[in-house]
Every structure is written in C-alpha cells, then in structure tokens.
Amino acid sequence: MADRVDDVEVANRRAPVIEPGYTFGTVTDKISAIVLKRPTSTGWFIGFGIAFMLTMMMLFAIGYLVVKGTGIWGINIPIGWGFAIVNFVWWIGIGHAGTLISAILLLLRQSWRNSINRFAEAMTLFAVAAAGIFPLIHTGRPWLAYWLFPYPNTMNYWPQFRSPLLWDVFAVSTYFTISLLFWFVGLIPDLATLRDRSENRWAQMIYGMLAMGWRGSARHWHRYETMYLLLAGLATPLVLSVHTVVSFDFAIAIVPGWHTTIFPPYFVAGAIYSGFAMVLMLAIPIRKIYGLEDFITDRHLQNSAKVMLATGWIVAYGYGMEAFMGWYSGNRYDSFLLWNRLHGPYQFFYYLLLICNIGSPQLLWIRKLRTNSFGLFMVSFVILVGMWLERFVIVVMSLHRDFLNSSWGMYYPTRWDWMTYIGTIGMFLAAMFLFVRILPMISIFEMRTLLPEAEVKAE
Amino acid sequence: MEKCTYCVQRINERRIDAERENRKINEGEHAGELQTACQQSCPAGAITFGNINDPNSQVSKWKAQNRNYGLLADLNTRPRTTYLAEVRNPNPELEAERS
Numbered sequence: 001m002a003d004r005v006d007d008v009e010v011a012n013r014r015a016p017v018i019e020p021g022y023t024f025g026t027v028t029d030k031i032s033a034i035v036l037k038r039p040t041s042t043g044w045f046i047g048f049g050i051a052f053m054l055t056m057m058m059l060f061a062i063g064y065l066v067v068k069g070t071g072i073w074g075i076n077i078p079i080g081w082g083f084a085i086v087n088f089v090w091w092i093g094i095g096h097a098g099t100l101i102s103a104i105l106l107l108l109r110q111s112w113r114n115s116i117n118r119f120a121e122a123m124t125l126f127a128v129a130a131a132g133i134f135p136l137i138h139t140g141r142p143w144l145a146y147w148l149f150p151y152p153n154t155m156n157y158w159p160q161f162r163s164p165l166l167w168d169v170f171a172v173s174t175y176f177t178i179s180l181l182f183w184f185v186g187l188i189p190d191l192a193t194l195r196d197r198s199e200n201r202w203a204q205m206i207y208g209m210l211a212m213g214w215r216g217s218a219r220h221w222h223r224y225e226t227m228y229l230l231l232a233g234l235a236t237p238l239v240l241s242v243h244t245v246v247s248f249d250f251a252i253a254i255v256p257g258w259h260t261t262i263f264p265p266y267f268v269a270g271a272i273y274s275g276f277a278m279v280l281m282l283a284i285p286i287r288k289i290y291g292l293e294d295f296i297t298d299r300h301l302q303n304s305a306k307v308m309l310a311t312g313w314i315v316a317y318g319y320g321m322e323a324f325m326g327w328y329s330g331n332r333y334d335s336f337l338l339w340n341r342l343h344g345p346y347q348f349f350y351y352l353l354l355i356c357n358i359g360s361p362q363l364l365w366i367r368k369l370r371t372n373s374f375g376l377f378m379v380s381f382v383i384l385v386g387m388w389l390e391r392f393v394i395v396v397m398s399l400h401r402d403f404l405n406s407s408w409g410m411y412y413p414t415r416w417d418w419m420t421y422i423g424t425i426g427m428f429l430a431a432m433f434l435f436v437r438i439l440p441m442i443s444i445f446e447m448r449t450l451l452p453e454a455e456v457k458a459e
Numbered sequence: 460m461e462k463c464t465y466c467v468q469r470i471n472e473r474r475i476d477a478e479r480e481n482r483k484i485n486e487g488e489h490a491g492e493l494q495t496a497c498q499q500s501c502p503a504g505a506i507t508f509g510n511i512n513d514p515n516s517q518v519s520k521w522k523a524q525n526r527n528y529g530l531l532a533d534l535n536t537r538p539r540t541t542y543l544a545e546v547r548n549p550n551p552e553l554e555a556e557r558s
Contacts, residue, residue, distance in 0.1 A: 254534055254536070403531050403534070404530075404531070
C-alpha cells in the first residue's frame with residue numbers, strides 16, 4: 001500500500017509517523033527534555049501571561065454576572081439562549097477530537113495516533129472544562145447548580161428526567177470523568193519516566209506521587225494495558241453519545257430548525273470536524289516551537305486534514321438536508337426559517353457559515369495544502385469560526401423569529417457576553433501553556449512502540 | 460422575569476383550609492373562595508380559574524364553548540391557559556365601524 005496515490009510523496013516515500021534514526025533512548029530524551037531540561041522561554045511567559053489575563057477577565061465577567069444576574073447579557077425573550085449556549089456547544093464539540101483520537105483510533109489500531117493523542121486529550125479536558133462553565137452560569141444561580149443532580153433532599157425536589165437538559169448533565173459529567181481518567185492513566189508510565197529523570201527534589205516528589213509507584217514491571221504493564229483498553233472501550237460510545245445528547249437539547253424542542261432527526265449525526269460529525277481543526281491549530285505551532293517535526297510529521301497533518309474533509313462533507317449534507325426539508329416538508333414555519341436564513345436580518349452570518357464550513361474545507365482536496373503547515377492552520381481557523389457560526393445560526397436564528405410574529409426580536413451580544421467568551425479561550429490557552437510546560441506533551445512510551453526496535457519478530 | 464405560577468400561594472392556602480375542614484376546595488358553598496390575583500382584579504370578569512376536571516366549574520363551562528381556543532394549540536403543546544374568541548357582529552356595516 002506504500003504507493004497509494006493519496007499518500008504524501010516525499011522523495012518517493014510515504015511520510016512516516018516518526019522520522020527514522022531514533023532509538024528508545026533518544027525518543028525519551030527528546031520528549032522529557034522539553035519538560036525537564038529546556039529553560040522556560042520568554043515567549044512562553046508572554047503567551048501564558050496574556051492567556052492568564054484573559055482568564056482573569058473571564059472571572060471578572062462571571063463575578064459581575066453573579067452580582068447582577070443574566071440581565072447583563074444580550075439574552076431576553078424571545079432569544080433566551082444566547083452566547084452561553086452557543087459557546088457551550090462550540091467548546092464541547094472541540095472537546096470531541098481528543099477522545100476520538102485516543103480511544104477510537106486505539107481500538108482501530110491506528111498507531112499514528114500515538115504522537116498526538118496526549119495533547120489532544122489534554123485539549124479535550126480543557127475544552128470540556130471551558131464548556132462546562134457556560135450552562136452553569138446560564139442557570140443564573142450557579143451556586144444552586146447541584147440541584148441538577150438527583151439527590152435526596154428536604155425540598156421534595158427531583159429533577160425532570162424527561163428534559164434533555166438533565167441528560168446533558170449526565171452526558172457531560174461522565175465524559176469529563178472518563179476523559180480525565182483516560183488521560184491520567186495514559187500519563188502514569190511517562191510520569192514515572194519524569195520522576196526518574198528529574199534532578200530537582202520537588203519535581204521528583206511530585207512526579208513520583210503522580211506516578212503512583214510505577215516501576216515498569218511486566219505485571220504492571222499487563223494490568224496497565226488491560227485497563228487502558230477497558231477505558232478505551234468505555235470512552236468510545238461516549239464520543240458518539242455526548243454530542244448526540246447535546247443535539248437533543250435542540251431536537252427534542254419544537255422550535256423550527258431544531259426539531260429535526262438529522263441533528264444527532266450531524267452534531268457528532270460537526271464536533272469531530274471542529275475538534276480536529278483545534279488539534280491542528282495547536283499541533284502546528286507546538287511542533288514548530290518545540291522542534292517536534294520528527295514526531296508530529298506531515299503524515300499526522302495529512303490524516304487530520306482527511307478526517308476534517310470527511311466530517312466537513314457530513315456537515316454539508318446536514319445543511320443541505322435542512323434546506324431540503326424546509327421546502328419538502330411543506331411546513332410553513334420550516335420554509336419560513338429557510339427564507340429567514342437566506343434573506344433575514346442575520347443572512348450575513350448564514351452565508352459566512354456556508355463559506356467557512358462548506359467552502360474552505362474543499363481546499364483540503366489539494367495534496368500540497370494538506371502538508372502545508374501554514375495553509376492547514378488557516379483552514380483550521382476558518383473552520384473553527386465556521387463551527388461557532390453554525391451554533392449561532394442554530395441557537396439565535398431559530399429563536400429570534402418563531403411561530404408568533406408578535407414576539408419576534410433581535411439578539412445583540414453585550415460586552416459581558418464577549419468577555420466571557422474570549423475569557424474562556426484565554427483559560428483554555430493558559431491551561432495548554434501549563435500542560436506543555438509541566439507534562440510530556442507526547443506520550444513517550446507509546447512513541448517508543450512505533451520504533452523499529454519495538455517490532456516483535458515471530459521466531 | 461418569571462413564569463406565571465397561577466398564584467400557587469393562594470391555591471395552597473385554600474387547599475390547606477379545605478383539607479382542615481375535610482371538604483373539596485372551591486366547590487359547593489365554598490365556590491369562589493379561590494381566585495387568582497389577575498382574576499380578582501379584572502373588572503370585566505374576563506378571567507376565570509378553576510378545576511378543569513370538574514365539569515360543573517365555571518372554567519370547564521367556558522372551555523366547553525366553541526369560542527374556546529388555545530394559542531398555538533396546533534403545535535400540540537396543550538397550553539393550559541386558553542382564550543375565548545371575541546363575539547363579533549357579522550353585519551358588514553357594523554363590522555366596518557369597529558375597526
């Protein structure tokens with residue numbers, strides 16, 4: 001299969017998952033040195049500083065929200081779901097790539113995942129954490145958020161199990177827990193490596209505690225592999241279920257544009273689409289800055305681009321079906337929605353969405369672009385903008401003109417909406433900065449299995 | 460902004476009274492003991508509130524009229540607040556005068 005047409009030809013060979021010339025030792029040296037040996041650069045401090053300030057801005061916006069209430073946002077009847085829900089769905093979608101890469105590709109034995117799974121999982125965790133903030137503050141009284149859980153209480157109160165918003169609580173919290181466990185379990189052997197290699201007493205103690213006594217014995221590895229596989233099995237259905245449940249928040253309601261059966265698959269595809277875009281947006285600068293082009297090769301960029309192209313087409317099919325059903329159903333509310341998208345006051349965003357999400361990924365048919373870091377970075381950025389617009393179109397454009405034209409309205413985000421949204425991006429980036437500084441961003445032991453040394457030959 | 464509670468505090472108060480006296484709420488000689496605030500303050504008596512399970516209650520009688528309609532009831536949301544259509548004079552000359 002080495003000469004397949006779609007493979008990257010670099011001097012007549014397929015770009016490898018790891019460049020040749022590495023041994024077990026050099027792989028370990030190279031990845032652990034980023035954490036242990038490499039001095040913290042000025043660039044890191046500047047980047048982290050900016051991200052940290054944005055996080056503080058988010059906390060300020062949330063603090064003011066708690067004091068004043070959700071009236072500081074642009075939401076009102078009829079648009080009761082504004083930026084908070086748009087951002088929630090956007091972030092949770094981005095958080096899908098990590099588990100897809102680490103669990104599904106593990107079960108499918110796609111070993112190229114080994115060099116990007118660690119930071120994709122970290123990205124997932126931070127994205128889900130950013131997503132989790134929004135429904136919490138959107139309740140208006142976040143200090144009572146524990147009411148969402150069914151627990152015995154003296155108020156004779158029990159959550160409404162027929163509401164998809166409650167299913168969300170379980171779907172998202174399960175997803176976060178499994179992702180965190182999967183990430184941490186994957187880190188254990190590498191934490192032990194860092195423990196053994198660090199020269200600082202504090203680092204030794206902290207990594208040592210986190211490594212939970214890992215010694216790398218055959219029995220450790222045996223149990224470890226079993227557990228890792230089991231967790232992958234648990235995480236796999238979650239990749240599909242979480243965004244399905246998120247889509248139910250809309251699909252179960254009767255609002256035109258929401259009440260469609262295509263929502264679950266179309267949401268899951270969109271989630272993976274935006275998730276891979278975020279993975280690329282992080283991987284491209286990281287591999288450049290830390291000189292990891294040998295580990296995150298053009299093969300990875302190429303494969304991710306192909307996943308984006310495929311899921312992009314599923315999303316395009318979703319848009320096409322929505323438009324088709326607007327006409328074919330003969331339902332006047334649905335056909336009005338289609339008209340309103342094309343000609344209504346928010347038409348600009350709808351056209352922009354089509355350009356970003358259907359137009360821009362078509363560039364990925366070009367092989368040169370799939371291996372061009374800068375081009376891919378730009379396409380990924382456009383796709384992330386497009387996926388945000390998709391959620392804006394779904395949430396705001398369906399609500400602002402529904403059944404009763406006496407209660408139509410417009411939605412304008414306020415500065416607090418923007419501060420909270422941009423603040424979560426800052427929080428996400430700050431967490432990523434910390435992650436690349438203090439933990440091995442590429443799985444050391446899984447990288448070693450990719451080396452020729454690791455191949456077991458049958459006697 | 461709050462969802463209308465249909466004056467749940469008034470309902471509960473009357474229900475406790477009725478339970479203490481071991482009788483049904485808002486029925487028989489006690490009919491009219493329970494009114495929502497909007498009902499109480501409407502000078503035209505256009506609002507009524509009551510038990511739709513009781514076919515003899517005022518609200519059931521009004522709901523049984525063919526002028527009764529619900530807002531967007533065709534979406535099958537089964538709204539519990541329903542309205543009575545306006546009584547209009549079909550005489551075209553009088554109809555024109557109205558508007």
